[in-house]
Amino acid sequence: RKNKFERFLAKSLLLSSLYMHFYIEHNRGHHKNVSTHEDPSSARRGEWVFFFWFRSMIMGYISAWKIETAQMKKKGYSSISIHNEMLRFQLIQLAFLVLIYWGFGYMPMIYFLVAALIGIIQLETVNYIEHYGLSRTQKETGQYERVQPWHSWNSNHTLGRLFLFELSRHSDHHFLASRKYQILSHHEASPQMPTGYPGMMLLSMVPPLWFVVMHNHIERINKEKA
Incomplete structure (x- = not known):
């Protein structure tokens, strides 16, 4: 979305599951590489959903860092600059956890983390079923056909x-x-x-x-x- 308020809402919703990096990976990674082996969120034929969870979570997070680091380099900023949205996301999520702990205590923070994990697993299960076993044809140039x-x-x-x-x-x-x-x-x-x-x-x-x-x-x- 081009509207800044709509983007803010998207990031705020992802904060509730501590999955803010999904904003970067989904928009600039998944939509570009969908239904290819370069996309962590596209399930491969024969892949178990339980293994997919770990692959998509870990590789999606790494991909978001790579995407944003490349963006910083393109704009002439350092990868550890405050302009790096991935770095900001980590700080925001950490501050959110500290706020929960400070306001409600240790156990409610644990309950929140469990709820966030359940939300993440549900999201990744949806990712699994949405593109399972489907693939785009790769051309001789190395590029993939249009989605x-x-x-x-x-x-x-x-x-x-x-x-x-x-x-x-x-x-x-x-x-x-x-x-x-x-x-x-x-x-x-x-x-x-x-x-x-x-x-x-x-x-x-x-x-x-x-x-x-x-x-x-x-x-x-x-x-x-x-």
């Missing part, structure tokens, strides 16, 4: 759309990232999830069953494209 609606799993269930603010219309979100969630479109040509997000998240918790269901869908999609 298309079929590089994201889509779900057009009404309840999911309402509760998740159109997140389930994920294909259009990636096809035109600047489009606001209120006007995201449904793409019939995009791969459709067998169920809504809650069902897909639960299914992913049983990897053997997940692989049977999803690999059949992927193979059918590949045949249709061929």
Whole structure:
């Protein structure tokens, strides 16, 4: 979003799960590298969700540092400059934890950390189901084809759309990232999830069953494209 207030709201919401680096990685990393092996948030075919959590969390955090460090170098600032948004995010999150401890004590801070971890795992599970097994073709030049609606799993269930603010219309979100969630479109040509997000998240918790269901869908999609 170009609106500074909307960006502030996004960062504030991510602060509630101590995941502010996601603001950088998602916008400047994930949307650029989605459905490639260069993207920590795109699940690979055959990858268990439990392993994906760790890969996406760790590599996403490292990627955010790399992106922001490169940005600082481009602007002529030091990587440890206050202009480095990743550095600011760490300080803000640390100050937030100190504030919770100072205002409410040790145990409430622990409860907050547990709640934040639950939020992170839910977010990464959603990342897992949104691009699982889908990949963009790499050209001879080394560049990848333009992101298309079929590089994201889509779900057009009404309840999911309402509760998740159109997140389930994920294909259009990636096809035109600047489009606001209120006007995201449904793409019939995009791969459709067998169920809504809650069902897909639960299914992913049983990897053997997940692989049977999803690999059949992927193979059918590949045949249709061929």
